Amino acid sequence: MSIELGMVRQMWKLLEPVHAIVYYAPEVFDRSKKLGFDVETRWPSYFPLRAAPLGAAGPELVSAAFYSFNPAMVRAHVPAAWRITTPRDVLEARLAGVGEALRRLAGDHDVTEAADLARRLAETTGTAGRPLGAANADLPWPTDPHLVLWHAATILRETRGDGHVAALLTAGLDPTEALVSFAAVGAAPVEVFESRGWSGEQWADAQRRLVERGWMNTDGTATPVGEAGRDEVERTTDELAAPAYRQLGAEKVGRLAQLVMPVTMALVSSGLLPMRSTLGMGR
Template sequence: MSELEHHVRALWTLFEPIHAVTYFSPEAREAFADIGLTRYWDGYFAGRAAPLGAVTAAPVVAIFSGFAPFLVERVLPAVWSTVTVDRVLDARSRGAATTLRNLVPDERSVAEAADVLAEIAARVDTIGRPLAAANSALTVEADPYRRLWQAAATLREHRGDGHVMALVEGGIAGISTIVLRSAVDIDATSVRKARGWTEQEWAVEVEELMTRGLLTGQGEISENGRVAVERAENMTNQLAVGPWRGLNDAEIARIARTLAPIARVCQTVFPFPNPIGMPRPWDPNLDPNASAVPVSPRAS
């Protein structure tokens, strides 16, 4: 991994927590409930997919990767008969902004972070990246809290689109990914339920991964499995570099120091370890070279 790739991975640990408040904060759930999306997964799938338009379940299953089709099909496309895309987009932005405002009352620091991150988000490469493309096409809002969250969302989905590409290339996309990750750093029972897979579907995938030599006979990750996960993560890191290319070390450090205080506060909203496999934020002041940021998923 190049130095730039590692720093971009470290920066991901700073903008991912800002984006992820939309999945964990009560303010975000309340904003969706206000428009009639009272069930958690209604808000999740409608909110995350809304930039794509009123899509059906099939493309969301494909683009998001890892979710059982049944879980998505319970929400889409039925939700679009009760609420419009525009209302969902406003609710997700409003809920995230309210969360950030409560966590970080200092609007000046948020405005600075929003300006910095929005400039990077405007540079994302979107070919083959549907979620990044859809998010980057949204109108940039004046409110700094909304603008910061949207920039973080665009960059997060840019990395996520690249991650799915890497998983597909490695033959471990979909349920394979989460079964393998549950053998590394995510609790198997909670992630299985969170992604909507039945015990039987999970067991079948475990057997398949054993047959492929990616899990041992005891269901632990094998050396080949670890290599597959790390290879996909390395490719993800490579594919995430685009919008950051051309920045020097001083510019990266400045961006990191701007985002880090906000990321540290945002991390209080969700648990560690968590079902999305997010590591703790990089501290660029204590660790300027990001030496403590893991280069791939690892046991906590």
């Protein structure tokens, strides 16, 4: 049985919450606070937690890799993070915090088999031209099954994200246009995308450019051209992520989905993850 792109997208939706718990679990916030980060808001710890595999990267590199954030927002957080602590300390803190969180939230679910399959999937995913995926793949594998599952989900997630950036670039969508066009197809309310730090003027300028390209109507909704363009971006993203799934095979991918589902449901039902996200996903 072949791997269909729908299965690739469904696996992303199943594994995304496993990865994303690093940005919302109180255990990670506690570790981040001990390092010296302000955890009253999300962003002072988010940027170093995600960027640490790149080393002490500057705001230009982080803006390029993360793509959708206003560079001014990145500049406000990234240099400051490396004045507080080191990437090595952040990597240690995020592993320790995630391990505690997953062991608590996953409860009695045995994740050993899921971790093994997820690792096999992550180790076969291509990281050429994928800086965030490759940076995470360069890190040593943990031994605890909960952390193996999380590390695999993170490699797969960031590799897919790098591919998504490639798809956006191919479609000619700059960072602001990527968000505006996604909001236009109803992926999430415009207010959700405000978290990326773009001003109202910058948002309006991107909308005007997309109207001129025929992707958007003046009321902020997508035209058929815009809907087709966004569909193509998502299809390309799935296709770029698909080779590893095809190599693992439909039977094992299906087994991984079966094993991960209760863990994902436990994470979603915890209430820690946001109701709506800039990825077009919600709980």
